[in-house]
Amino acid sequence: MIRDFCTLVFCLMTIQVAAQSTPEVSFGRVTDEERALMEVPGDPTADAYVLYDRLSLDFEYSDSDGPSLTERHHRRVKLLKPSSFDRANITLTFNREYAEISEVEAFIHLPGGGSLPVPAAQIYREKLEGTREAFKFTFPQVSEGAIVEYRYLERRKNILIPSSYTFQEDIPVRWAQYDAMIPPYYRYVSLTAPRLDVNEVKLTPRAWGPRFNTGAYNGGQQKIEHSDILWAMRDLPAFRNQPYSNNAGDYLPSVRLQLQAVQYPGSPERSIFSNWKETVKELQDRQDFGRYYRNKINYNALWKAAEPLIAQQASEGEKIEAAYAFINRNISWNGNYDMLASKTPDQVFQSKSGNSADLNIALLSLLNEAGVEAHPLLVSLRNTGAPIEQYPLLHQFNHLMVYTEADGKPLLLDTGSADRPAGLPRERALNHRGWVADKSDPRWISLDVPSSRQVMMLDVDVAESGEAEVVVKSRMLDYFAFDGRTALNQRKSDAEAPMVPAILQVMPEARVTSFSAEEPDDAPRNQFTYELRLTAPVAQAVDDHLYIQPILLPLVDGELADVDTRSFPIDFPYPWQQRYVANLRLPAGYALEEAPAPVRLRAADGSMTATYQVQEVSPGHVSVVYTVILDRTLYAADEYPALREMFRRITELQTSPLIFKKQL
Amino acid sequence: MIRPCLLFLFIWAGAQVQGQSEALGVLALPDSLRQNANSVVMAHDLEYRVTSLRSATILERWVVTLLNSRHDREDLIIAAYDGESKINTFEVAATDLFGREFFRAKKGNIQDERVTSEVSFLEDRWVRYTKVPCTAYPCTIAVEIERKLTDFAAMAFPHWSPVQRDQSLVKSTFTAYVPNEIDLLYASSLVADPQVSVEGKDRIYRWTLENIPAQPSEPLAPVATETLPYVRVALGDFQIENYRGSFSDWSRFGSFIGSIMTGRDQLPDQLAAEVHAVVEGAATDRERVDRLYRFMQTRCRYVSVQLGIGGWQPFSATYVDENRYGDCKALSNYMGAMLKEVGIASYPVLINSSDVPYYAIREDFATSAFNHMVLYVPSEEMYLECTSKHAPTGYLGESTLDRGVLWITPEGGRLARTPSLVPSEHGHLRSVTQTLDGDNAVEFELSATYFGGAQELFRELAAYFGSTQDRLDWLHRNNFLPDVSGSAFTYTVAEDAPEVTLAYNTTLNSRVRKMGSRRFFALNPHPYTNIPDPQEERRLPVDYRTTRFLVDTVRVHYDESLEIESGLLSEALVYEHAVGEYRAEMRATDEGLLWIRTLLLRPALVPAEEFPEFRQFFVDVAKAESIQLVFRERRTK
Structure with a gap:
């Protein structure tokens, strides 16, 4: 038996027993050294310092309720400056449907000596919305140099996914520890493998678990070998985020466990989420997932209302469009994301509102009933973690879309806005990869979207004063079209109309005279045609010269060029192309004297290009053609210097003037 | 059993009929009420019934038609409550252009949520809300909310502002039923005086407004209470727990605040000794104030805990000293207690901290339009912001300068003004x-x-x-x-x-x-x-x-x-x-x-x-x- 457990344990993870010294920490007692410390070694500007943080995972078994999971948290933080004092206000939230927090205890250790407990009467239990609750408390006598310390126990009925643990924080950490005592019946898989300072896994015998009838003596509880895990990191610097990052939290060392299989003595192993194929079966059998869109009892009324519009469509593509439009027109998104539905499609339709999964499962039900093959597509949103494909980890997903095909090509559907056409998921959903929960062929796919495009044609009539009448005609595709239409529909003032904020940024004195969109009823939703008229001081008149700023709408901003060194990849949501063509008409007698030489910039791998060209078409008529194309969305951190240089040079082009001289 | 059910159905049917007829009424709206409007208040009725010195009910019914998606989140229907107030009725229904009901708030789409303001750590305030899923416009929403208020909750008087910017109004009424022995005090702007009548033991005040065109939102505009119809009310007599008070003038309202603060400025002996040690050798009162203010800044921090009476009454100086934290009231009280210990008089000050106060207080109408407390030291003509750990002594932030405030003096409330803003x-x-x-x-x-x-x-x-x-x-x-x-x-x-x-x-x-x-x-x-x-x-x-x-x-x-x-x-x-x-x-x-x-x-x-x-x-x-x-x-x- 023991051998089997060992095998099981050794299958679990790579064992690296490296005996390391772990700090001796007793709750409520701090050392003189900790009390006297007034600066973080190596980071004198830090305002707080995690001296010790520990999460201990353990399991309990009751004959009536079966196994449950306990997590003991213990945290000790040194407050060094007043700016950190809000860290003494503690809120511990939990959902009472799944978990319970108890045994909350807290102490403050004063810099001048002595420690004070937070009285139990000042640890408040609050009801929040729904079934969420919180314990709240704050520490008395907080001052510079004080140490706040607290611990609590969290019990969870479900042992499937223990809490994740992150070693690094926004302030320096001296010691962070995750330990676990896992009974041999449970096989967990760990998602991340940080470079640990202590990585110790051994077998420790311990009494636990159900009383099995294992022999002549029934009902006895035996000692069994547990996986006794200790993972720890020490002396971690404060974590800093950077612009244009995605899933920055992934770069923090962390532990995330998920139960993979259960095997009780004498029973065959029961896999929980052994592979994606098994996972999809489980999901499809769930009421709030597969059954909602496959059992007509759940979407009868919805189908009845939508059928006349869908069934009359001739082609499959038109049916998809009709169903997509129906959901967008009749059900509004409540602003929440989820991978599971909260209600049946009929209930969602009746309430006219739902989370992202509610809306898209309702769409799936329509497509399913209309005979269109479509499947749920699960994603983790941007900045909530990169997709993990190796293991069937469901809790990584927090949004559900729809995967279907039109004309043999993948088509991603993500309802929630009538302004966003089929094929364009929410920008937040563009996290590179998604999982298609197709029962017969579950698979990961790339979330490819077409390159969004925008063409801007400007007619700029410049007067001798430098003031110009400007007409901008723009044709936008895909995300540019969505952004343009949204800006037009949701503007609170004319200054928020499409393109206007960008122009005002360059020329605050510009004055918009009119704007309008060409929106024929039959225009595809992924296109937006827009015209803007304005007056703007585009030129500076000096003696017999006019210095003209021809780029009124910058195509890139300077933010990417702002960071010196880059720790994380640069991650744009989607590829794009922008083309800017300005026809400048000068007052009679002016001719181009100087202009930047034609430029063609190209990244080494060709993923980004920029061209800029000025041409004197005829006396007093000059055209400027400026194009930027970004084909790739993900750049590694070590590619940053080259990318930054591209952005710098493009930014320079955008601000380069043209010089005209009056011919005498 | 049958009769209550029938009554229930009857009430609902009534509400439905009203919603439908108002929805259809939008078709007949004159252009003057459509212009500049993102929504139209078709009908709005506010009933305020004062039931005793310490209790009241507020019944609000309105029907609003949203004309487009640019309305001011009027599809989100919210009612606030706390330990001293209760929602009796929360009914919301919505109809489309043709008067067809497409939404009715039910248990599944009504939510209750605790709200804790940004500056607070602990509060006992809740909201009940529902979001009407208007996917097409016009969308007409009919609402009925009744709340029962007692004690401090009853001091949140139902000021009447029936129409907002970018919104027009067809008709609205505000009716206040007040026992004859209690005065209803009011100050109104852009509204005619009420009709007043007597009915049994109550005096009834009734304001009416009709056909108000939409006032567009404009940047840098004065606050809405100055440009839109507004009635602000208060009571001449009220009771909260065992405290009696009145809004009949600023002095009496100030006395009430003073009374709920009484006895909370006793310093523990050890702190009293420390206070004397801190000021020892100081040559002037100004220096004493400065030293004690610095002492407080180092010793205490701002933590806002607003539970029950704690929303109005400060923690005692002893509590603050034990814990070294408190909210604006507690810290002002604590600072005032320390100054008192060394013989320097000070007044707690009620003030509105904001870029622009939503209601500019005036001498002839006492009202609680405040959200903050500071301390005033009359001998030094100096205000002390006691929630800041880093402000220089005597510095008042821009969000509290140049506005009317109420000094809580031993003699009662006294209206004053903080220093003006000088470029x-x-x-x-x-x-x-x-x-x-x-x-x-x-x-x-x-x-x-x-x-x-x-x-x-x-x-x-x-x-x-x-x-x-x-x-x-x-x-x-x-x-x-x-x-x-x-x-x-x-x-x-x-x-x-x-x-x-x-x-x-x-x-x-x-x-x-x-x-x-x-x-x-x-x-x-x-x-x-x-x-x-x-x-x-x-x-x-x-x-x-x-x-x-x-x-x-x-x-x-x-x-x-x-x-x-x-x-x-x-x-x-x-x-x-x-x-x-x-x-x-x-x-x-x-x-x-x-x-x-x-x-x-x-x-x-x-x-x-x-x-x-x-x-x-x-x-x-x-x-x-x-x-x-x-x-x-x-x-x-």
């Missing part, structure tokens, strides 16, 4: 030297002192960003610094004066554009370019509230091989308006040129018809700020 006390002195070096590089040196209101942000920044890198990143992100890779960065927060100074040097490689023999260079690295949005037709006056005195000097040093072709000012540029004065001039120096600009901004109420001139002032300023110097190689004579 010379709020602004910056900033100096930048830019040396052109080579083709593109510019050596950039900055030093700046921010003072008064302009330093508050920087003082907060110093308190909350301990790390230099965090400060640099923030200053760069907010355009105070051109990059983060420079040197000689210093950041000094004056302890005793509202001043923050900073300095920074760096080399910039993208400031100069070389074009043939010319170089283009934007002289001013920090142009003031805030231009109000243009408006063809301004309807509301401009309530301009900025108070600043901004002095910038820019030195440009350049090589003798260069000369300036254009961009030089031959004479000073001067612009003036009621809201400001602008002056910029240039002088030649041995190393190049010096540009000096002063910009003074001051509060003013500008009539709507003068909006073009108001805007033009800022256009002129923005133009003058965006000076581009064009250099060329010096021509030999």
Whole structure:
């Protein structure tokens, strides 16, 4: 038996027993050294310092309720400056449907000596919305140099996914520890493998678990070998985020466990989420997932209302469009994301509102009933973690879309806005990869979207004063079209109309005279045609010269060029192309004297290009053609210097003037 | 059993009929009520029944038609409650253009949520809400909410503001039923006086409004309570727990606040001894105040806990001392207790802390339009902001200056006003030297002192960003610094004066554009370019509230091989308006040129018809700020 457990344990993870010294920490007692410390070694500007943080995972078994999971948290933080004092206000939230927090205890250790407990009467239990609750408390006598310390126990009925643990924080950490005592019946898989300072896994015998009838003596509880895990990191610097990052939290060392299989003595192993194929079966059998869109009892009324519009469509593509439009027109998104539905499609339709999964499962039900093959597509949103494909980890997903095909090509559907056409998921959903929960062929796919495009044609009539009448005609595709239409529909003032904020940024004195969109009823939703008229001081008149700023709408901003060194990849949501063509008409007698030489910039791998060209078409008529194309969305951190240089040079082009001289 | 059910059905049927008929009524709306409106209040009735000195019910029914998606989240129906108030009725239904009901709030789509304001840690406030899923317009929402209030909750009087900006109104009524022995006090704006009648033991006040066109939202407009119909009410007599009070004048309201604070300023013996030790040797009361204020700042921190009566009554000085934290009331009470210990009198002060108070209090109408407490020391004519750990002694932030406040004196409440905003006390002195070096590089040196209101942000920044890198990143992100890779960065927060100074040097490689023999260079690295949005037709006056005195000097040093072709000012540029004065001039120096600009901004109420001139002032300023110097190689004579 023991051998089997060992095998099981050794299958679990790579064992690296490296005996390391772990700090001796007793709750409520701090050392003189900790009390006297007034600066973080190596980071004198830090305002707080995690001296010790520990999460201990353990399991309990009751004959009536079966196994449950306990997590003991213990945290000790040194407050060094007043700016950190809000860290003494503690809120511990939990959902009472799944978990319970108890045994909350807290102490403050004063810099001048002595420690004070937070009285139990000042640890408040609050009801929040729904079934969420919180314990709240704050520490008395907080001052510079004080140490706040607290611990609590969290019990969870479900042992499937223990809490994740992150070693690094926004302030320096001296010691962070995750330990676990896992009974041999449970096989967990760990998602991340940080470079640990202590990585110790051994077998420790311990009494636990159900009383099995294992022999002549029934009902006895035996000692069994547990996986006794200790993972720890020490002396971690404060974590800093950077612009244009995605899933920055992934770069923090962390532990995330998920139960993979259960095997009780004498029973065959029961896999929980052994592979994606098994996972999809489980999901499809769930009421709030597969059954909602496959059992007509759940979407009868919805189908009845939508059928006349869908069934009359001739082609499959038109049916998809009709169903997509129906959901967008009749059900509004409540602003929440989820991978599971909260209600049946009929209930969602009746309430006219739902989370992202509610809306898209309702769409799936329509497509399913209309005979269109479509499947749920699960994603983790941007900045909530990169997709993990190796293991069937469901809790990584927090949004559900729809995967279907039109004309043999993948088509991603993500309802929630009538302004966003089929094929364009929410920008937040563009996290590179998604999982298609197709029962017969579950698979990961790339979330490819077409390159969004925008063409801007400007007619700029410049007067001798430098003031110009400007007409901008723009044709936008895909995300540019969505952004343009949204800006037009949701503007609170004319200054928020499409393109206007960008122009005002360059020329605050510009004055918009009119704007309008060409929106024929039959225009595809992924296109937006827009015209803007304005007056703007585009030129500076000096003696017999006019210095003209021809780029009124910058195509890139300077933010990417702002960071010196880059720790994380640069991650744009989607590829794009922008083309800017300005026809400048000068007052009679002016001719181009100087202009930047034609430029063609190209990244080494060709993923980004920029061209800029000025041409004197005829006396007093000059055209400027400026194009930027970004084909790739993900750049590694070590590619940053080259990318930054591209952005710098493009930014320079955008601000380069043209010089005209009056011919005498 | 049958009768209540029938009654229930009858009530619901009534509500439905009303919603439907109002929905259809939108089709007949005159243009005058459609113009500028994103929504129309078809009917709005507010009933306020005072049931005793310490209890009341508020019943509000309204039907609003949303004309488009630009309404002000009027599809979100919210009712607040807490431990002393209860929602009896919360009914919401919605109909489409044809009067067909498509939504009715039920258990599944009504939510209850605790709300804790941004500045609080613990509060006992809740909201019940539902969101009406309007996917097509017009969308008509009918609401009925009844709440029962007692004690402090009953002091949240139902002020009547039936119509908001971008909204028109067909009809609204406000009816107050008040027992004869209690006075209903009211102050109204843009509303006719109420009809008053007596019915049994109650006096009934009834205000009515009809056919109010929509007032468009406009930037920099006065607060809505000044431009839209508004009735503010209070009671001449009320009771909260065992405390009796009255809003009949400021003195009595102040006495009530004083009474609930009574007895909470007893200092523990040990603290009393420490207080005397702190002030020992101080020559003047001012020095004593200063030492004790610093003592409090070091000893205590702001934590807002608002539970039950704690929303009005401060924690005792003993509690604060044991825990070393408290909210604005508790810390003001604590500071006042310490001053009292050394014989210095002080008054707690009720104040509204905000950019612009939503209701400007007036002498003839006592009302609780406050959200904060500070302390006033009459002998020093000094206010103390007791929630700040880093303000200089006697410094009041911009969000509390120049407004009516209530001093809680031993004799009762006394109306006063905090010091006015004076431009010379709020602004910056900033100096930048830019040396052109080579083709593109510019050596950039900055030093700046921010003072008064302009330093508050920087003082907060110093308190909350301990790390230099965090400060640099923030200053760069907010355009105070051109990059983060420079040197000689210093950041000094004056302890005793509202001043923050900073300095920074760096080399910039993208400031100069070389074009043939010319170089283009934007002289001013920090142009003031805030231009109000243009408006063809301004309807509301401009309530301009900025108070600043901004002095910038820019030195440009350049090589003798260069000369300036254009961009030089031959004479000073001067612009003036009621809201400001602008002056910029240039002088030649041995190393190049010096540009000096002063910009003074001051509060003013500008009539709507003068909006073009108001805007033009800022256009002129923005133009003058965006000076581009064009250099060329010096021509030999």
